[in-house]
Each structure stands twice: as C-alpha cells, then as structure tokens.
Amino acid sequence: xxxxxxxxxxxxxxxxxxxxxxxxxxxxxxxxxxxxxxxxxxxxxxxxxxxxxxxxxxxxxxxxxxxxxxxxxxxxxxxxxxxxxxxxxxxxxxxxxxxxxxxxxxxxxxxxxxxxxxxxxxxxxxxxxxxxxxxxxxxxxxxxxxxxxxxxxxxxxxxxxxxxxxxxxxxxxxxxxxxxxxxxxxxxxxxxxxxxxxxxx
Amino acid sequence: xxxxxxxxxxxxxxxxxxxxxxxxxxxxxxxxxxxxxxxxxxxxxxxxxxxxxxxxxxxxxxxxxxxxxxxxxxxxxxxxxxxxxxxxxxxxxxxxxxxxxxxxxxxxxxxxxxxxxxxxxxxxxxxxxxxxxxxxxxxxxxxxxxxxxxxxxxxxxxxxxxxxxxxxxxxxxxxxxxxxxxxxxxxxxxxxxxxxxxxxx
DNA sequence: GGCGAATCGATCCCGCTATATCGATAAAAG
DNA sequence: CTTTTATCGATATAGCGGGATCGATTCGCC
Numbered sequence: 086x087x088x089x090x091x092x093x094x095x096x097x098x099x100x101x102x103x104x105x106x107x108x109x110x111x112x113x114x115x116x117x118x119x120x121x122x123x124x125x126x127x128x129x130x131x132x133x134x135x136x137x138x139x140x141x142x143x144x145x146x147x148x149x150x151x152x153x154x155x156x157x158x159x160x161x162x163x164x165x166x167x168x169x170x171x172x173x174x175x176x177x178x179x180x181x182x183x184x185x186x187x188x189x190x191x192x193x194x195x196x197x198x199x200x201x202x203x204x205x206x207x208x209x210x211x212x213x214x215x216x217x218x219x220x221x222x223x224x225x226x227x228x229x230x231x232x233x234x235x236x237x238x239x240x241x242x243x244x245x246x247x248x249x250x251x252x253x254x255x256x257x258x259x260x261x262x263x264x265x266x267x268x269x270x271x272x273x274x275x276x277x278x279x280x281x282x283x284x285x286x
Numbered sequence: 287x288x289x290x291x292x293x294x295x296x297x298x299x300x301x302x303x304x305x306x307x308x309x310x311x312x313x314x315x316x317x318x319x320x321x322x323x324x325x326x327x328x329x330x331x332x333x334x335x336x337x338x339x340x341x342x343x344x345x346x347x348x349x350x351x352x353x354x355x356x357x358x359x360x361x362x363x364x365x366x367x368x369x370x371x372x373x374x375x376x377x378x379x380x381x382x383x384x385x386x387x388x389x390x391x392x393x394x395x396x397x398x399x400x401x402x403x404x405x406x407x408x409x410x411x412x413x414x415x416x417x418x419x420x421x422x423x424x425x426x427x428x429x430x431x432x433x434x435x436x437x438x439x440x441x442x443x444x445x446x447x448x449x450x451x452x453x454x455x456x457x458x459x460x461x462x463x464x465x466x467x468x469x470x471x472x473x474x475x476x477x478x479x480x481x482x483x484x485x486x487x
Numbered sequence: 488g489g490c491g492a493a494t495c496g497a498t499c500c501c502g503c504t505a506t507a508t509c510g511a512t513a514a515a516a517g
Numbered sequence: 518c519t520t521t522t523a524t525c526g527a528t529a530t531a532g533c534g535g536g537a538t539c540g541a542t543t544c545g546c547c
Contacts, residue, residue, distance in 0.1 A: 148513080
C-alpha cells in the first residue's frame with residue numbers, strides 16, 4: 086500500500102468512515118461490506134470502495150472488510166494514533182465549548198491551549214493564555230493546527246498571526262482568507278442553518 | 287433571473303460575498319467590480335463573476351455591480367428576506383453560543399428561544415425556558431426549525447419530541463435519526479477538525 | 488464625436504470526482 | 518464438486534466546477 090495521492094474529497098470522507106466504524110459492534114472477526122457502509126452513510130457504494138481502497142486494499146469478496154483491521158488502517162492513514170496539538174484563539178462561548186470538548190482526541194487532535202485577548206477563567210482543564218504569548222507558545226510547541234473562534238472583525242488578524250508562526254491548517258468560524266499552501270476549513274454556522282431553513286415546510 | 291441550480295460550491299461562497307459587501311462603504315450609487323472582490327477575497331476573477339451571475343446578472347462593463355443592489359440580490363437568493371423562527375434545545379456552552387450569535391438573522395433565521403432541562407440563567411437577550419414548556423411553545427409559535435445541542439445520550443429523545451410537535455427541519459450537533467419527511471443536517475465538529483488535521487503538514 | 492481601457496458575460500477546455508459497468512473471486516448452497 | 522450469489526477491484530463514462538479566452542459594452546479621456 087504505497088502512497089498514492091489521496092483525493093481531497095476522499096480525505097474528507099475518511100474520518101466519517103472511521104467514525105461510523107467505531108460505532109459498529111465489533112466481535113473478534115466481524116466484517117463489514119462497502120454496500121452496508123454506503124447505505125448507512127448515504128454515499129454511493131462504489132465511492133465507499135474507492136475511498137477505502139486508499140486505506141486498506143484488502144477486502145474479501147462476499148464478506149467485505151475486517152472491521153477491526155479497517156479501523157486500524159484508517160487510524161494509521163489519518164494518523165489518529167499520533168495526536169497533533171492544536172491551538173484555539175477566541176475563548177468566548179463557542180471557543181470554550183470546543184476547548185472543553187473531549188471528542189477531538191479520538192481523531193488525533195489535541196487542543197493544547199486556548200488564547201484570548203483578555204484574561205479569562207476557564208472552568209475546564211485546558212489552559213487559557215493571553216494573546217501576547219501566542220507566538221512563542223506555537224513556536225515552542227511546534228503547533229500546526231489553529232482554530233479561530235473570535236468575532237469576525239478580529240479573525241483575519243488572528244489568521245495572519247497563525248500563518249506567521251507556521252500553522253498550516255486552520256479551522257475558522259469567521260470568514261478569513263489564507264495564502265497558498267495553508268489549508269483552510271471555513272465553518273459557516275449561519276449558512277448551515279440557512280440551508281436547514283430552506284428545507285423547513 | 288429565474289431558477290438555475292446554484293452549484294454547492296458557489297452557494298458556499300455567496301455568504302462570503304455578502305459578508306464582504308456589507309463591510310464595504312456604500313454611498314448612494316457605489317459600484318464594485320468582480321476583479322476587486324476577487325483580489326480582496328483571494329478568489330479567481332472569473333469565479334467571482336460566475337458566482338455573482340447566479341444572483342445578479344446585471345453588472346455593467348467598466349463599473350461592475352451596484353453594491354446596494356447586489357447585496358439585496360444576494361440576500362434574496364439566500365432567503366434572508368423571509369426570516370423564520372427556530373428553537374434550540376440544550377443550552378450548554380455550545381447552545382448558548384449559538385443562541386446569542388446574531389449572525390443567523392442576516393441569513394433569515396431567528397432563534398426565538400432556548401430550552402433546557404434545568405433552569406439556566408442566560409447572559410444574552412434570548413429567553414431560556416424549561417423543557418416542559420417546549421411543546422406548547424413550539425405549537426403556539428408554529429416553529430418548524432429545531433436545533434439540538436444536548437449531549438449525545440439525550441439527543442434522540444429531544445429529536446423525537448421535535449418531530450412530534452411538527453418541526454420539519456433539524457440541525458443537530460449529536461447523532462440522531464429522523465423519520466422520512468423530516469430534514470436533518472447532522473453536524474459533527476469532531477469530524478470537521480479531523481479533516482483539518484489531515485491537511486496539516 | 489472618436490479612441491482606449493476596463494469589465495462583463497459567454498464559450499470553450501481541462502481536470503477531478505462520482506457513477507456505472509464488468510470481470511474476478513470467495514463464500515455459501517445444493 | 519458445481520452452481521449461485523454477493524462483493525471486491527479495475528476500467529470506462531459522464532458531469533461538474535474552475536480557469537482561460539474572446540467578443541461586446543460602457544465609461545473616461547482627448
């Protein structure tokens with residue numbers, strides 16, 4: 086199983102498979118087939134096979150893939166066993182919610198610290214530092230992942246600072262733009278809700 | 287300007303344009319051109335024209351688009367002109383963050399009230415009611431949109447109650463199942479962050 | 488009024504992704 | 518042992534989105 090370039094879209098779906106598989110009952114040698122996964126997740130059957138082929142490559146006809154093995158392979162490909170540290174800037178309600186959510190670790194991301202322009206007490210376990218320690222902290226800890234949960238007008242400047250200290254993947258809840266070479270997942274909660282609205286009858 | 291199917295990717299960028307345009311100074315007849323927008327947002331110039339064409343269709347050569355008119359057209363396309371009420375259940379950190387976020391109104395959704403199983407003070411403007419008033423409130427206000435921000439184990443029962451009172455579109459941050467005829471947008475923040483991580487080098 | 492510059496909208500092309508199809512294979516059934 | 522069936526992996530096809538190009542149009546300037 087050598088490095089073939091995994092399509093971006095596929096890369097985006099792999100965590101979904103992993104998440105689904107983990108919720109499946111697994112006996113010792115339980116197997117699961119692509120059609121089943123496809124039906125559960127509402128994806129095309131062929132699509133699933135193609136995606137999984139990037140991670141596994143050994144499914145058996147008539148039975149599918151060994152669940153436990155497939156999970157392991159997905160975790161390997163996604164690096165879930167090698168957690169990476171992330172920082173979060175903007176510890177308002179949303180920021181705190183993310184900071185204290187413990188579900189990220191199961192996908193190999195550890196939000197190591199939060200930052201805020203004003204000192205704020207944190208009810209949870211993660212430390213919250215003032216913003217002036219941001220750059221030094223990121224460099225010392227070799228941070229590559231940044232999360233932006235500040236109000237819109239401050240987002241871009243935070244984003245720029247992140248890029249400056251070497252962060253290469255950003256998850257932002259406010260609109261920002263990044264230079265080439267930096268990955269950006271733009272979350273738009275308002276738009277999501279707007280989409281929900283269009284289906285309300 | 288009649289119905290053409292707007293590509294999903296485009297739909298994702300439209301709020302970005304709207305947001306940007308709203309931050310622009312607008313005199314009476316100020317205009318803005320696609321190349322300018324493209325430069326500001328870091329998008330291809332042609333891309334911008336194509337996207338805007340779905341909403342507007344009347345830009346003038348050498349000047350561009352009338353800013354105010356373009357904003358209005360984008361708002362129209364995004365449905366911001368016909369606000370609809372929604373309810374939110376689960377006023378933890380995430381729930382409160384959404385409840386007090388004022389960006390939803392600009393896209394045509396008004397979260398009218400929050401609900402919680404235990405009485406909780408709200409720092410913001412929106413009321414938070416105990417859960418036993420949920421059904422009556424929804425029926426009295428003809429609510430069609432529900433937001434679920436409760437912990438995973440309680441989500442399904444909340445979801446069922448929503449369906450029961452006539453809610454037809456649900457935005458959930460915990461995994462739930464809905465019957466046919468009810469639209470569900472399943473949000474999974476852990477998955478999103480996992481996706482971000484796969485791009486961090 | 489005519490010329491040049493800038494921008495729009497339309498068309499074309501390319502690459503990527505999704506879907507459909509097909510042969511191969513392994514388990515199950517008879 | 519043979520047949521049937523479900524599933525895999527590979528290949529072919531189609532559709533969509535992104536980028537480039539081009540003629541058309543309008544404003545500024547002479």
